[in-house]
Amino acid sequence: MGKVLIIEDDVMLNRVYALKFVAEKIDVEFSVDAEEGFKKIKELKPSLVILDLILPPRGGFEVLEKMQKSKELSVIPVVVVTGLGQATDKERCMALGAKEYIIKTQTPLAEIIEKIKALLK
Numbered sequence: 001m002g003k004v005l006i007i008e009d010d011v012m013l014n015r016v017y018a019l020k021f022v023a024e025k026i027d028v029e030f031s032v033d034a035e036e037g038f039k040k041i042k043e044l045k046p047s048l049v050i051l052d053l054i055l056p057p058r059g060g061f062e063v064l065e066k067m068q069k070s071k072e073l074s075v076i077p078v079v080v081v082t083g084l085g086q087a088t089d090k091e092r093c094m095a096l097g098a099k100e101y102i103i104k105t106q107t108p109l110a111e112i113i114e115k116i117k118a119l120l121k
Contacts, residue, residue, distance in 0.1 A: 002047025002120055003027045007037030007063065008081070009055050013104075017050075020113050026120070034058050038066055041073055048119055051098075053082040053089065064096040077119050081112060 004021065008014055009032045021028040029044060031037035034055040041049060041063070049067075053060035060080065067073040079100040080093045090101040100115055 003029060003044060004048050004050060004116065004120070005029050005031065005037070005040055005044060005046040006050040007031045007034065007040075007055065007060065008050065008052045009033060010052070016109065020109060024113060024117065026116070032056075034060060034063050038063050041067065041076065045072075046076060048116065049076055049078045050116065051078050051080050051082075053080060053084050053093075061092065061096070064093060064098065068097050079112075079116060079119065081107075 004026055006014060006017055006028060011032070014030050018028060029040060029046070031040050035057065051060045051063055064078060067076065067078065074097060077099045078097065079102065080098045081102045081104055083104050085103045093101050099119060102112055102115065
């Protein structure tokens, strides 16, 4: 099904993701900051990226911007999973090429997994 890279600084949430993705037989890698995450995108060329926006040191928007500047990386689907619920944040992410914008606190984990699986097909 391909590799999923999760760029999320919440270690507990990453553990939950790991359990769910392993159960679904989805290969997953993690990064807890924006800079390391972008390096892993370049190295791994994952099938999909799950990206939080509030990340050290610069944030998820910068990761999206860098991906869009690269012909090779701009084709990798990105699902933004964040706590930011402002319409302007969603609009900015979608303009930068995100495929989905999910607000963590409003979306059950099972629904997030289903959206990810649909994009990996």
